[in-house]
Amino acid sequence: MANLEAPRKGFADALIRLGEKHDNLVVLDADCAKSNMTNLYKNRFPDRFFNIGISECDLVGTAAGMAVAGKVPFANAYANFLTGRAFDQMRISVCYSNNNVKIVGHNAGTSAAQEGATHLPLEDISLMRSLPRMTVIVPADAVEMEKAVEAAYYHDGPIYLRVGKLPVPIVTKKEEPFKIGKAIKYREGSDITIISTGIMLDEALKAVGELEKQGISAELLHIHTIKPIDKEAIIASAAKTKHVITVEEHSIIGGLGSAVAEVLSEDQPAKLRRIGTNDRFGVSGKMDELLDLFELRAHRIVSTTNELLGHRVTN
Amino acid sequence: MVFSKEKSKFYDNLTKTIRRHIVKMTNHAGSGHPGGSLSATELMSVLFFEHMNVDPKNPDWQERDCFFLSKGHCTPVFYSVLAEKGFFPVEELMTFRDVDGRLHGHPCGEHIPGVDISSGSLGQGLSVANGVGLTAKLDGSNRRAYCMIGDGELQEGQVWEAAMTSAHYNLDNVCAIIDWNKIQLDDFVENVKGVKNLGDKFRAFGWHVVEIDGHDINAVNEAYKEAKRTKGRPTAILAHTVKGKGVSFMEDTHDWHGLAPNDEQLEIALKELA
Numbered sequence: 001m002a003n004l005e006a007p008r009k010g011f012a013d014a015l016i017r018l019g020e021k022h023d024n025l026v027v028l029d030a031d032c033a034k035s036n037m038t039n040l041y042k043n044r045f046p047d048r049f050f051n052i053g054i055s056e057c058d059l060v061g062t063a064a065g066m067a068v069a070g071k072v073p074f075a076n077a078y079a080n081f082l083t084g085r086a087f088d089q090m091r092i093s094v095c096y097s098n099n100n101v102k103i104v105g106h107n108a109g110t111s112a113a114q115e116g117a118t119h120l121p122l123e124d125i126s127l128m129r130s131l132p133r134m135t136v137i138v139p140a141d142a143v144e145m146e147k148a149v150e151a152a153y154y155h156d157g158p159i160y161l162r163v164g165k166l167p168v169p170i171v172t173k174k175e176e177p178f179k180i181g182k183a184i185k186y187r188e189g190s191d192i193t194i195i196s197t198g199i200m201l202d203e204a205l206k207a208v209g210e211l212e213k214q215g216i217s218a219e220l221l222h223i224h225t226i227k228p229i230d231k232e233a234i235i236a237s238a239a240k241t242k243h244v245i246t247v248e249e250h251s252i253i254g255g256l257g258s259a260v261a262e263v264l265s266e267d268q269p270a271k272l273r274r275i276g277t278n279d280r281f282g283v284s285g286k287m288d289e290l291l292d293l294f295e296l297r298a299h300r301i302v303s304t305t306n307e308l309l310g311h312r313v314t315n
Numbered sequence: 316m317v318f319s320k321e322k323s324k325f326y327d328n329l330t331k332t333i334r335r336h337i338v339k340m341t342n343h344a345g346s347g348h349p350g351g352s353l354s355a356t357e358l359m360s361v362l363f364f365e366h367m368n369v370d371p372k373n374p375d376w377q378e379r380d381c382f383f384l385s386k387g388h389c390t391p392v393f394y395s396v397l398a399e400k401g402f403f404p405v406e407e408l409m410t411f412r413d414v415d416g417r418l419h420g421h422p423c424g425e426h427i428p429g430v431d432i433s434s435g436s437l438g439q440g441l442s443v444a445n446g447v448g449l450t451a452k453l454d455g456s457n458r459r460a461y462c463m464i465g466d467g468e469l470q471e472g473q474v475w476e477a478a479m480t481s482a483h484y485n486l487d488n489v490c491a492i493i494d495w496n497k498i499q500l501d502d503f504v505e506n507v508k509g510v511k512n513l514g515d516k517f518r519a520f521g522w523h524v525v526e527i528d529g530h531d532i533n534a535v536n537e538a539y540k541e542a543k544r545t546k547g548r549p550t551a552i553l554a555h556t557v558k559g560k561g562v563s564f565m566e567d568t569h570d571w572h573g574l575a576p577n578d579e580q581l582e583i584a585l586k587e588l589a
């Protein structure tokens with residue numbers, strides 16, 4: 001069994017490490033500091049933490065002002081309320097003004113679990129991807145999260161970082177280099193390209209193993225940066241396999257699936273299937289129950305591969 | 316006029332029953348929000364059992380009064396009151412937050428009888444109440460709109476946008492209930508972003524203000540009556556409450572904002588609520 005760790009823990013650890021080196025790093029939260037673990041930063045650097053209260057629009061505007069005044073602010077809130085409510089503040093005060101604000105959307109995807117539909121962010125990537133100048137990063141686990149936080153700090157410009165709450169398996173490696181905008185090839189293959197983002201890397205890895213047993217050679221690309229997307233890596237792989245499946249813990253509308261579809265349809269037409277939530281709201285449930293309900297599982301990647309390649313589906 | 320002996324006894328029983336539901340439901344789910352549910356128990360009970368003009372057998376009746384739980388996380392108290400009022404079976408409460416149930420963590424306006432709007436993203440309820448208030452005026456209807464808001468929730472700008480709308484349109488059929496339990500998710504409200512002089516704030520926005528002890532059923536009842544009597548302006552009931560009220564270890568702390576009791580803690584809580 002792989003080690004489990006909450007992505008938010010990786011986030012908080014990295015933030016504190018950066019805070020030790022850089023006193024221009026300020027952290028803001030909207031009354032979810034306990035839940036988002038930004039209270040760890042607050043305890044370490046009380047002067048450089050601001051709880052703005054339950055006011056996400058105000059939070060983003062304040063962060064923009066701090067960026068204007070020379071700081072590097074990380075603005076934290078639950079992903080839905082941040083990206084949904086404060087969208088216009090991000091659009092005008094952050095992106096259009098090109099301010100160096102890091103937007104951190106917590107409780108990502110199914111990790112909002114039993115809170116249910118209002119809290120399950122299944123559209124945040126779509127919203128953030130549509131904003132000019134916004135870079136969108138969706139790490140796979142706590143280890144990759146630490147690298148993403150670091151990269152986000154050193155990147156000059158607006159970033160959306162998606163952070164999960166509940167423990168998930170550690171599947172990435174510490175020594176693997178992380179570069180914004182660069183896909184990571186986890187498996188070389190020739191029959192099908194599987195492209196995952198976020199915590200779906202774990203299920204994708206399992207699927208690749210299962211497909212191997214069935215004699216299907218799958219290539220696996222992990223895309224942690226949904227925008228700007230690594231076109232070259234997608235085109236090169238699709239040119240080879242001609243068949244592509246995307247997997248994301250998010251709506252198939254506007255997220256990874258859409259981003260890949262845009263690349264393929266313009267530059268390298270290939271057969272495509274998108275796995276994600278299908279134009280629906282969430283419900284309350286344990287994270288595992290939700291992953292089952294939405295079929296964000298390896299078996300679905302395997303059956304979709306068989307369907308796409310025109311194989312008879314066994315079992 | 317104070318409640319009769321029998322009525323007082325009825326509410327004593329009802330509020331204890333509801334508080335027991337709250338701790339049992341959150342224990343069942345292993346998550347949820349007991350603190351702000353326990354603080355709102357009297358406010359919700361007296362509202363639904365004395366004042367709300369609703370028909371549990373016909374929840375979509377056009378002339379009904381509407382209630383909007385703007386602090387949508389307090390479903391344990393909301394669902395309990397609805398079930399006790401007869402909107403759905405009391406047994407269903409123990410499906411709280413189940414993946415195959417309809418009693419989601421936050422209320423869904425589509426699926427649950429007695430729930431008039433989905434909520435859980437804080438700050439949105441009062442605008443919706445204004446929508447009902449304006450429509451009632453337009454239709455010449457006597458129906459009323461009630462909205463319960465958390466004190467931390469008051470930090471959302473939309474609440475104050477809506478407060479201006481209610482006053483501007485003289486919505487005397489709109490009543491806001493502020494569960495002023497002094498605590499939000501992270502800390503005491505005054506430590507996060509204070510809402511001091513709340514009465515002055517609402518008065519400055521053109522509201523009639525009633526300030527009460529939100530656990531005193533007589534005071535609560537009188538406040539709703541005063542709201543109905545008040546013409547030409549919306550009424551805000553500022554209810555001083557204790558977060559976690561009724562369960563000693565949950566009282567007056569942010570620790571139990573969004574934490575469920577384990578089996579041992581449940582047993583202690585149920586003893587205190589016997």
Ligand SMILES: Cc1ncc(C[n+]2csc(CCOP(=O)(O)OP(=O)(O)O)c2C)c(N)n1
Binds near residue numbers: 351464466467500
């Ligand atoms: C827009 C939005 N931001 C953040 C949250 C997360 N959240 C849920 S409850 C809560 C604290 C609410 O405090 P208060 O309004 O005082 O409620 P109560 O004390 O009655 O529980 C927060 C921050 C949310 N549900 N919606």
Ligand SMILES: [Mg+2]
Binds near residue numbers: 466
């Ligand atoms: Mg409160």
